């Protein structure tokens with residue numbers, strides 16, 4: 001059952017311009033109620049949940065990041081898929097599936113799959129509700145033959161698909177190593193939620209970033225043009241909107257570092273001077289150099305990720321990497 005539906009627009013029976021159905025199960029401001037957000041900002045090790053990076057501006061900035069020369073994940077994953085798509089389809093039958101694109105953003109990674117999968121339904125899911133609505137509306141006009149159902153929701157706590165998603169088998173697609181944004185227990189929890197939505201014939205295609213040298217990793221998350229810095233600082237604008245804080249983004253410096261012990265890139269915002277952030281019911285002083293943790297991006301080995309899948313009740317059918325073994329695409333099925 002869906003928690004609450006805020007807005008549903010269903011495609012008209014026939015128009016010159018086909019439009020997708022769009023189902024929004026969370027209002028953006030309720031994605032994390034302000035009190036939880038404030039607790040994170042107010043704690044001794046301040047943090048903001050990473051999904052606040054993705055409002056209209058954040059999603060646009062992320063799109064630019066994906067084409068930056070040093071941001072290898074998008075490019076490398078696309079190469080793996082292009083080279084191995086036939087084998088991925090052969091590993092498990094996904095023909096005519098409901099293609100469920102988790103964290104779909106601009107929906108750019110789905111069209112290259114359409115010819116091979118021939119999905120009966122395309123179901124992009126994202127928390128960046130307005131950005132997704134625009135993206136799926138445009139994609140529907142380019143592919144009127146595929147039924148499209150956009151879902152604007154927060155899947156960090158629950159994943160429930162609308163009853164309109166009827167095609168079988170289900171093919172879940174979770175590219176971009178977005179799974180790495182969760183701490184290990186949360187990643188297992190997320191995958192278990194996906195597992196609960198999978199019948200025996202369902203498949204998960206999941207892209208995973210692999211452990212590599214520190215320089216390559218840190219350069220991917222701290223580009224010369226400052227796009228990733230803008231993406232990170234934009235989280236403060238979004239938080240101001242949701243929680244009524246008065247962050248001034250220009251007073252915060254973008255920091256990206258690889259934590260070798262925890263196999264993760266960490267993005268932080270560092271106060272450039274002593275300052276005070278206020279909101280309706282309180283305030284939090286930050287000393288110069290103090291940081292807010294905004295995102296982690298865990299890196300895996302093929303074996304460590306297979307173990308995560310196994311813990312979530314999922315079996316690896318096959319996996320492909322690029323020649324440098326920088327990135328991997330897994331084809332996964334429910335454990336029997």
Ligand SMILES: C[S@@+](CC[C@H](N)C(=O)[O-])C[C@H]1O[C@@H](n2cnc3c(N)ncnc32)[C@H](O)[C@@H]1O
Pocket residue numbers: 050051054059062066074102103104105106109125126127128153154155156157175176177178
């Ligand atoms: C790293 S981007 C990946 C985008 C795209 N799939 C790709 O591979 O390039 C993560 C996407 O997941 C979405 N997202 C993050 N947290 C989410 C959540 N809790 N619920 C729904 N979508 C979420 C973001 O809005 C963003 O579009």
